Amino acid sequence: MKISNYLWAVLATATLSLTACGSDENENVIQSKEKTAKLELTLVGTPADSRATGTLPTTDESQINRLTVAVFTEASGNPVNALREFTGEDIEAASGTGKKITMLCEPGNGQMIYVVANASTGLFAGVTNLAGFKAKLMLLSETTKAAGADDATDIQKANNLPMLGSATGKNFTAGTKTEANIALSRLVARVSISSIKTAFDPVGRFKDATFKVDAIYLKNANSSVNADKAGSVLVHGGDGSTGTKKYLYATVSGHTANTELTTPYYFYTFPNASTSEPTKLIIKGTFDADGAGVVSTPIARYYPITINKKQANTTITGGAGTDKGSIAANTRYVLTAVIKGEGAPDDNTDIDPATLQLTITVADWVLTISQNVTFE
Structure with missing residues (x-):
């Protein structure tokens, strides 16, 4: 018996470049809460199509419609360093183009980075520490929203699958460019x-x-x-x-x-x-x-x-x-x-x-x- 070919999706990869912004004259007086480190995010993915009834999906299973980037410090309780949700024009042309999006962070050592794709809108809003971030639940019903932009339907779609990637022990040093590669993996x-x-x-x-x-x-x-x-x-x-x-x-x-x-x-x-x-x-x-x-x-x-x-x-x-x-x-x-x-x-x-x-x-x-x- 012939079984349908297994169609492989190319996982999205997030490349993070952390570049600190600061001059020599004030480098030694940076305050702990100053957002002077620049986090540069490059998305690499594939184009997407909607789910077709009766066929197995292909590249659409790696589509990114919404992206949340959260950075936590190594201080007690792992408080939020920076957290931002990217949508719309920030990422719409990112697949396969190497487009970059940026956010400001606080310099420091031992930072933890989490990248979540296609979670519900505003899911992580108000999160103050890593424990609070991990307590948030991503919902399977999000897979019923076409490209994450529509109301929930009665059919799952391949182009809005929740994904997650993380990196730990990252040092953000003023005046130094640091790179971290984060591979996004489907949670489903x-x-x-x-x-x-x-x-x-x-x-x-x-x-x-x-x-x-x-x-x-x-x-x-x-x-x-x-x-x-x-x-x-x-x-x-x-x-x-x-x-x-x-x-x-x-x-x-x-x-x-x-x-x-x-x-x-x-x-x-x-x-x-x-x-x-x-x-x-x-x-x-x-x-x-x-x-x-x-x-x-x-x-x-x-x-x-x-x-x-x-x-x-x-x-x-x-x-x-x-x-x-x-x-x-x-x-x-x-x-x-x-x-x-x-x-x-x-x-x-x-x-x-x-x-x-x-x-x-x-x-x-x-x-x-x-x-x-x-x-x-």
């Missing part, structure tokens, strides 16, 4: 499924069975995360009913029973290391035990796939530690599934892995993992 993972097909045993219990895919969605998706990549609010995809998120739910229309579904479906989610509530991709559909027969009635059945969990009838390819059932940031999880038996009555019930044959490929962005599952 991308979970996609590129193939779903049936393979009922021709001499088994369900030899005449049929299955038609009706929907694909995420369950236990982490909806918020801080600068330490930690978060705890789990949400579920749904058709808009109470407690569900439409943007994590895709209706599949027009699928013919027992034909392979090859249109890629994908979702973005934040890291989740929970062993009791792992992130799952759910295949929902209509199962008929005797197909065209008259004995059984078509019923709704679910095939839950625990992302990145090694189990029977599951093939996972990737780096070390990629089979513990956890979701990592900046990682692509590419799934394919073969259905061989009847699914579960709801999405809370795990099923015998023999019923679903699964292949998962996890890829970078930083890591690549593949997982194949077969449901017998």
